[in-house]
Amino acid sequence: MLEKKDIERIADLASIKLSDSEAEKFAGQLDGILQYVDKIKEVDTEDLKPTLYPVSLENIFREDEVRPSLDREKVLTNAPEEKDGQFRVPRIMGE
Amino acid sequence: MSRKYETIIGLEVHVQLATESKIFCNCSTDFGAEPNKHTCPVCLGLPGTLPVLNKKVVDYAIMAGLALNCNINSYSKFDRKNYFYPDLPKAYQISQSDYPICENGYIEIDTEEGTKKIGITRIHMEEDAGKLVHEGSIDQATASLVDYNRTGIPLIEIVSAPDIRTPSEARAYLTQLKQILQYIGVSDCNMEEGSLRCDANVSIRPVGQKEFGTKTELKNMNSFRAVERALEYEVERQRKILEEGGEIIQETRTWDESLNKTISMRTKEEAADYRYFPDPNLPPLNVDRDWVERIKSSLPELPREKRERFVREYALPEYDAGVLTDSRELADYFEACVKEYSDAKAVSNWIMGDFLRLLKEENLEIAEVKMTPAHLSGMLKLMDEGVISSKIAKTVFEEMFKTGKAPEQIVEEKGLKQISDAGQLEEIVLKVIEANPSVVEDIKSGKDKAIGFLVGQVMKETRGKANPGMVNQIIREKIESL
Incomplete structure (x- = not known):
């Protein structure tokens, strides 16, 4: 069973804030998903290779060539604030 | 610890x-x-x-x-x-x-x-x-x-x-x-x-x-x-x-x-x-x-291999081989010199000494150096042929390094050719002997080392161009015959 503190940890990793009632609500919902995964785990996969990719492509490359970058004006249209050609963001302590 | x-x-x-x-x-x-x-x-x-x-x-x-x-x-x-x-x-x-x-x-x-x-x-x-x-x-x-x-x-x-x-x-x-x-x-x-x-x-x-x-x-x-x-x-x-x-x-x-x-x-x-x-x-x-094989075959010789080969192939001391293989560019420069002048140790001495010193002083990359490997080997040959003394070689080297001119041209332009004319040298030796009677006495009484002082005086007179071997010999002859 997922507990509220598990939900709080997951929310923390995803950098989202949840109210107590939301945490409880999501605990139940996520639990349901995990039970579903447990069900899938019952299938015998002993002789199967894990599927990491939905398509069977490999070695997709491009050559080492420089092409023009995006205009800086356009780049900075997404900045919350701009200063000297840079994105200005609230300071975050640590990592 | x-x-x-x-x-x-x-x-x-x-x-x-x-x-x-x-x-x-x-x-x-x-x-x-x-x-x-x-x-x-x-x-x-x-x-x-x-x-x-x-x-x-x-x-x-x-x-x-x-x-x-x-x-x-x-x-x-x-x-x-x-x-x-x-x-x-x-x-x-x-x-x-x-x-x-x-x-x-x-x-x-x-x-x-x-x-x-x-x-x-x-x-x-x-x-x-x-x-x-x-x-x-x-x-x-x-x-x-x-x-x-x-x-x-x-x-x-x-x-x-x-x-x-x-x-x-x-x-x-x-x-x-x-x-x-x-x-x-x-x-x-x-x-x-x-x-x-x-x-x-x-x-x-x-x-x-x-x-x-x-x-x-x-x-x-x-x-x-x-x-x-x-x-x-x-x-x-x-x-x-x-x-x-x-x-x-x-x-x-x-x-x-x-x-x-x-x-x-x-x-x-x-x-x-x-x-x-x-x-x-x-x-x-x-x-x-x-x-993987394709990349492997494109790999150059690695530093340790090169160092060992330099010791083996050129009979260099470990230390020299280490300095010369510090970068690929330096190692290549050395090898280009040795191709034209076979005394590897002599080449190594010039590269480890004056070459690296000037490189550092002028803050240059090896690719920017004007002096070619052929110039350096050319200068070493001039020394062997007695055209320039080892002292003058230092001047020639600096000039080559700074201007990229060929050693022969520098010797010609600056009048640095070694004086190996016995008559001319004798004249200067006699002058020096006359001016330093006490040193001559020292030599006569067995202080052989004092002869270096007289050689130095002759060098000074000729601005380093006198053939030091000849000067040494002439001084000895003159003192003996006094």
Whole structure:
């Protein structure tokens, strides 16, 4: 069973804030998903290779060539604030 | 470090690969552009964009792996390393987690006890993050400015095994690693521009204990010397704590160059959880034998091989071979000289001495030197033929180095030709003997060394152009016949 503190940890990793009632609500919902995964785990996969990719492509490359970058004006249209050609963001302590 | 404890060091080195374009997009990797001029939807992590791997990055990673004696994995893949920080616009870094491209290599370093192998656990490819500058002073800043030019610059991370036992071994490892990477040309390894960065893990344990002690991670060391000093400081700090009965806290510490100490950056109660998972946008890699063989055959001779060959082929002392093979460019210059002048030791002496001194004084790269290898061998031949004395050769050498003129031309223009005319020399010798009667007496009474003084006087008279062998002989003859 997922507990509220598990939900709080997951929310923390995803950098989202949840109210107590939301945490409880999501605990139940996520639990349901995990039970579903447990069900899938019952299938015998002993002789199967894990599927990491939905398509069977490999070695997709491009050559080492420089092409023009995006205009800086356009780049900075997404900045919350701009200063000297840079994105200005609230300071975050640590990592 | 006292005998009671043993030091365990492991190094993580990030190296920027010398590609023209970024790892997953076509933006330029040039250093020093204006902020955010080298960015595009892919490296800015805009929704709906698709990263495509630069093939050169894989070539370079394989090349580094082979030069560092690694196995090249046929299967490898890219993963997302998730964390939130403004230098990372996607909120994840594309890296390689459980299937890196290279594993199980080693570097050989020279220690006082002889050659030692330092294991390389793995090499993986990843993208660099952006550059963050805090506004105003570091403790009062409330905002940061972000430049994403670095985002998506291709890196390899080279992780050593915990085989390093002293700070000086750590430095030797880094020096050797840098030399190899520069030889094979995968990186310029310029620490000032951030092309090579090093983090260190260090712990100590009582001698004889099997388990590792608690380690700390050191960051922010901007030179190999700083790495060595930070490690020395940290080992001593840990020893004091243990001897006072304390406990080491597992944490990241930053090296403060001005304070000469390491400072705790943060003590997180929880270990970081990066939630790695395969990046679905990047299909896995399949590196076959042909590919590996192709790269292997393109590898140049590596520094240690070259050094050994120089000792063997040119009968040079180990020391000379070490200096001459410090960089590929220097080694090539030496070999080009030796091709035209067979006394390798003589060539080595000039290169190790005046050549390197002038290079440093003029702050030049070898490629910028105007003097050609043919000029140097030409000058050595002029010495052998007695056209110039060894003293004059120094003047000729400097002139060649600075102007790129041929030695013959310099000798001609400056009138530096050695005086080997016996009659002319005799005249000057007689003058010097006359002017120094007491020295002559000394020589007569057996103080043979005093003859050097008279030779010096003749040299002075001729501004160094007199043939010293002849001068010596003439002085002896004249004094005997007095």
